[in-house]
């Protein structure tokens with residue numbers, strides 16, 4: 001019987017199933033609208049007259065990959081303080097658009113933006129969701145909820161003016177609850193908070209201390225969960241990671257000084273670590289390091305040397321890992337998430353299969369979207385990457401977008417061999 005519905009059919013590909021880690025050979029995927037209507041072996045597929053067929057014989061099909069930690073407005077320049085002086089607020093929105101598309105052409109059909117200027121994120125999300133412009137799915141945090149202290153506030157006025165608008169300092173249980181509700185109202189998908197200083201925050205900012213009170217962190221988590229949002233927490237030092245874990249924060253970002261005891265707690269609570277190794281490794285490159293403010297360069301060297309060892313301990317213990325890059329930090333360009341997947345293989349000890357699971361189903365679980373994303377199953381959204389080569393045999397093929405014959409998001413072909421082909 002003919003079906004008048006238009007169907008996009010990806011025929012005879014080798015489909016990576018992140019749930020089992022296996023490749024299902026010679027499988028066909030039927031897409032109707034934005035969803036996967038059917039996926040099964042070629043022999044069980046019935047062609048219909050209106051089908052548009054893509055022959056995927058010999059190709060490997062992955063679920064669209066997910067980067068759980070990007071900063072789309074940030075442009076990866078090492079001289080970030082000077083950059084602020086030459087950049088208008090409007091320009092940042094266009095950078096965000098271009099950077100998001102750069103992730104898309106590299107096979108990342110979903111991004112979680114972990115903070116920048118407020119308010120642009122929900123708009124860009126809506127533009128992409130409506131199919132007006134080719135772009136990935138976005139989850140946005142809007143404005144991070146920060147603590148007093150740790151992110152210091154001294155420096156050139158323009159830099160201060162910029163950085164003060166990137167997070168909101170809140171105090172007390174009522175204060176943080178108000179901030180969480182305000183994020184919900186302004187269109188945030190999740191909450192971003194910080195329990196420690198950052199490597200790039202200024203001179204006196206410490207990665208080792210955490211100034212939020214336990215009850216403030218608990219209030220953030222409780223209120224966010226009540227409103228249907230999860231919570232991501234930037235935490236480098238042990239104390240900050242520990243406090244975040246005890247409060248039940250859903251994803252720990254960076255986790256530089258994670259140890260066995262915290263790893264055990266994270267496993268018990270089912271929390272995710274998003275290691276963002278590429279951020280530290282990019283900062284530590286000599287050509288980047290020499291362009292950073294001297295105190296930031298010093299801090300980089302100390303933190304990066306600890307990170308690789310500690311993440312390995314966490315992984316071996318059994319902590320759940322998802323993929324995130326912190327893309328936008330100095331030297332950490334948008335579109336390089338495949339390098340982080342490779343880091344997981346080379347530095348953490350994942351097999352290529354585990355690394356691809358981390359970039360797909362595990363990342364989908366980390367951001368609470370595994371009901372619709374992260375694997376190729378009937379009823380899920382049709383976000384797919386059709387690779388000419390098999391990344392399970394050679395993980396580095398993911399680094400070159402020319403190896404992706406098609407990138408499909410929401411059932412629409414958006415990219416072919418590294419070029420955006422979707423224009424509404």
Ligand SMILES: [Zn+2]
Nearest residue numbers: 069071114326
């Ligand atoms: Zn970040």
